[in-house]
Amino acid sequence: MSDSAVSKPKDVHDVADKDGQFRRQASQFRNFVTPHSDSAFSPEKDRYALYVHLGCPWAHRTSIVRTLKGLDDTIQLIVLDAMDPAKSWYFSGDGEVGPKKDPLYGFKYLREFYEKADPHYDGRVTVPMLWDKKKETIVSNESSDIIRMFYTAFDGLLPPEKREETKGEAGLFPKSLQPAIEEMNQWVYDSISNGVYKAGFASTQEAYEEHIYPLFKSLDRVEEHLSQPEHQPYLFGEHITDADIRLYTTIIRFDVAYHTLFRCNLKMIRHDFPRMYEWLRRLYWDESERTNGAFKHTLRFDVIKKGYASASRSKIVPVGPVPDIHPL
Numbered sequence: 001m002s003d004s005a006v007s008k009p010k011d012v013h014d015v016a017d018k019d020g021q022f023r024r025q026a027s028q029f030r031n032f033v034t035p036h037s038d039s040a041f042s043p044e045k046d047r048y049a050l051y052v053h054l055g056c057p058w059a060h061r062t063s064i065v066r067t068l069k070g071l072d073d074t075i076q077l078i079v080l081d082a083m084d085p086a087k088s089w090y091f092s093g094d095g096e097v098g099p100k101k102d103p104l105y106g107f108k109y110l111r112e113f114y115e116k117a118d119p120h121y122d123g124r125v126t127v128p129m130l131w132d133k134k135k136e137t138i139v140s141n142e143s144s145d146i147i148r149m150f151y152t153a154f155d156g157l158l159p160p161e162k163r164e165e166t167k168g169e170a171g172l173f174p175k176s177l178q179p180a181i182e183e184m185n186q187w188v189y190d191s192i193s194n195g196v197y198k199a200g201f202a203s204t205q206e207a208y209e210e211h212i213y214p215l216f217k218s219l220d221r222v223e224e225h226l227s228q229p230e231h232q233p234y235l236f237g238e239h240i241t242d243a244d245i246r247l248y249t250t251i252i253r254f255d256v257a258y259h260t261l262f263r264c265n266l267k268m269i270r271h272d273f274p275r276m277y278e279w280l281r282r283l284y285w286d287e288s289e290r291t292n293g294a295f296k297h298t299l300r301f302d303v304i305k306k307g308y309a310s311a312s313r314s315k316i317v318p319v320g321p322v323p324d325i326h327p328l
Helices: 057-068 111-117 143-152 164-170 175-193 195-200 205-225 242-261 274-284 301-311
Strands: 048-053 076-080 082-084 088-090 129-132 137-140
Touching (some): 048 057, 137 143, 175 195, 175 205, 175 242, 195 205, 205 274, 242 301
Parallel strands (some): 048 076
Antiparallel strands (some): 048 129, 129 137
């Protein structure tokens, strides 16, 4: 998952603490791929595999950046399609969404990778997970770290026009904007991206209401942010940045999953946040060479709805809203 993972629960739904609060714990694998000569994990074509589930917003960040950066032929993508409450993410075997079994080792469960990397591992098994085929170990299961690696670590393997140093201020994380992006990322993560989980997984009324109102206050804040000319059409102006990627994976799931299944139902993005909905649709429908269709082709709404229905203990998968997202 990540910005990171919760402690291992007895049941996949049992994620709130005794006081009813959902608290996300830190990811435990935090290594980095770097181009330095003494790097333990150097950038090499076909050395790494990225494991994701299409329903997970944290994993979605990494698959977006992989495609956005043109790394599809450099880093293998492996999609898990199911979750077992006791044994973690796994390959169901139907082959409709991802492969029938792990193509590297034939594993069924993602937990088998965690235990291969650390036989004594007893934490929660999460996606995304970046696997090193050469050393046969986990590089990272922290989405924030993985996307930052993808921004620059593999640039030496890419054509000049795809490299961050070439893009300069048009890059995904330009130096001049880094303080502002980091400041926004902090409150977006706490009250929106993680906020939907704190509301959705709350097990008491008090815990739920403690987080639902700050969530919508922050959504109002994003809407106001996008009203400023210097923050159009993207969050920090003319170019897509780290901030857009991080917020997008939550907002694209909002109306179809969080509004209904996580009870985040004070407002809907499509009806109540016109600037944000335009920003969302601009990213989703962009299939130009600039994005390689990264925001659209890395998700499936049916998988998202099914996954969150299961996470919220519901056996009913919502059919709406219709459409999943409107044309731009």
